[in-house]
Amino acid sequence: MALAQAQALVPNLHVADATPDEDEASLRELARWAIGYSPVVAPDPPDGLWIDIAGVAHLFGSEENLLEDLTDRLTGRGIAVRAAVADAPGAAWAVARFGAGGIVPADRTADMVAPLPVRALRLSADKLGTLHRLGIERVGQLAAMPRAPMVRRFGRDVALRLDQALGHAFEPISPLIPHETPMASCVFAEPIGRSDDLKTILLRLSQDLCRQLERRGEGARRLDLIIQRIDQKGANLRVGTAKPTRDARHLAKLFDERMQTIDPGFGIEEVVLVASKVEPLREMQTEARVIAGDSTSEADMGRLVDRLGARIGTGKVYRLAPVQSLIPERMVRKIPPLAPPTGSAWPQTLPRPTRLLDPPEPVVVTALLPDHPPALFVWRKVRHRVAKADGPERIVPEWWNGDAGSVPRDYYRIETEQGGRFWIFRDAPADQGGNWWMHGLFS
Known part of the structure; x- marks a missing residue:
């Protein structure tokens, strides 16, 4: 549409000059930001943006969680x-722009792409014109x-684009790696x-x-291993560290747990190791207790945290810190395992269970009188x-x-005839009825 026509339709239309160079720079900056989700990102x-999440989705729990976090941010x-x-990248491109978005199950790629317009195949204008004439x-017709x-x-280009959208043809993504990385x-x-060869490399x-990090005075906090096979297919692995480090042997070992997931196919032709997140790391004098082999040193603790994170996921390694609150489910919060002390003291309250149920689970309680403690319960x-x-x-x-709209809770510490110890509460005073809930278990 010509500018004059647009202004005729919208009298107060705001017009700005196109700045393709600035748009491209902004897109590249957004791609750099997205490297926080995957080592393979391309404008x-x-x-x-292309983002290859193979090998990293588990860090967010699932592909759905990763997609939700990305779009929310x-x-x-x-x-x-x-x-x-x-x-297939082509299927993701088509569904994101012309479909409903979300997750495309592997066995439903053709079904979800078929109803989309042929524009979803990334064809040139003249090819689209020919198809329309x-x-x-629709893709399904083609x-x-x-x-x-x-x-x-x-x-052949139309056939190739169709195959890429249906997942029948491989389409490589060339990752963006900032020059200063x-x-x-x-x-x-x-x-x-x-x-063994891959571990040596x-x-x-x-x-x-x-x-390189030593010359820059930095340590690695996140490493990405990008593997390219001779058939142009690749694999990506990502690990993180609790603290910045330049211990090469330790960093290499972090990949051991997941190296078995790599399928070399007919052979690997290139391996790239990227420090996608770094932090300043100054030289420190080694303490005498470290030289003496004290395994409880801070460095050893950092290595342990890193190995656990590589094995079960960094988000599952944490410690608890107290929060000034009377509500049981708010009294603690998760913090990084090597975070400095928060300065908050653990509250001096009545005994609390070692395991808290979140959310509390309903129980059926029998008491001698409405305002008496439970005499029997079913859980x-x-x-x-x-x-x-x-x-x-x-x-x-x-x-x-x-x-303000909540009600008081009356808690009871219960010991059963079998020796079990439980923490049960009623969500309203006895004269108001209320329901009973199991909230915790004592060790």
Whole structure:
């Protein structure tokens, strides 16, 4: 549409000069930001990003969690976003722009791409014009045509784009690696495939990378291993550290737990190790207790945290810190395992259970009188007869934290005849009825 026509339709239309160079720079900056999600990120001008989440989705719990976190953060920055996850880049591109977005199951790629317009195939304008003139409007119509006549009539590029959208043709993504990012790489004259060879190369790359970090006065907090096979397929592994480090052997060992997941195929031709997140690291004098082999040193604790994080996920390694609150589920919070002390003391309250149920689970309670402690209760279809009961301990809502509409809780510490110890509460005073809930278990 011409500018004059647009202004005629919208009298108060705001017009700004196009700045393609600035748009491209902004897209590259957004791609740099997205490296926090995956080591393989590439701009897709003019308004898209490729993000290969293979090997990193587990760090967020699932592909759904990663996608939700990504879109929420972009929306929070004022960026309108549509996103999709699929086995094939072409399918993700099509569903994100012309479909409903979200997760495309591997066995439903063709079903979800077929109803989309042929524009979803990333074809040139002249190819789209030809298809439209022939009445081919949907991907499914094109896919239903015999292969050989389709190639003769529309060209191999149309067939390739169709195959890429359906996941029948491999489409590599060339990752964006900022020039200032510390990295080390190795290209092999002959492809390798043995796990021991890969570990040897990884140690060599770690040593090279740590020398770069030493010159910069930095330590690695996150490493990405990018593996390229001779068939152009790749694999990505990501590990993190609790504290910045330049210990090459330790960094290489962090990949050991997940090295077995790599399929070398017909051979690996290139390996790239990238320090995608670094922090300043100054030289420190080694303490005498470290020289003496004290395994409880801070450095050893950091290595332990890193190995646990590489094995079970960094988000699952944490410690608890106290929070000034009377509400049981608010009294602690998760912090990084090596975070400095918060300065808050653990509250001196009545005994609390070692395991808290979140959310509390309903129980059926029988008491001698409405305001008496439980004499018998049923929890998870198991009947428990009470031997001792201590309470009630009343915990009132914190109106300053938005609990104005909540009701007080009356807690009882219960010991059963079988020796089990439980923490049960009623969510209203005895004269108001209320329901009973299991909130915790004592060790």
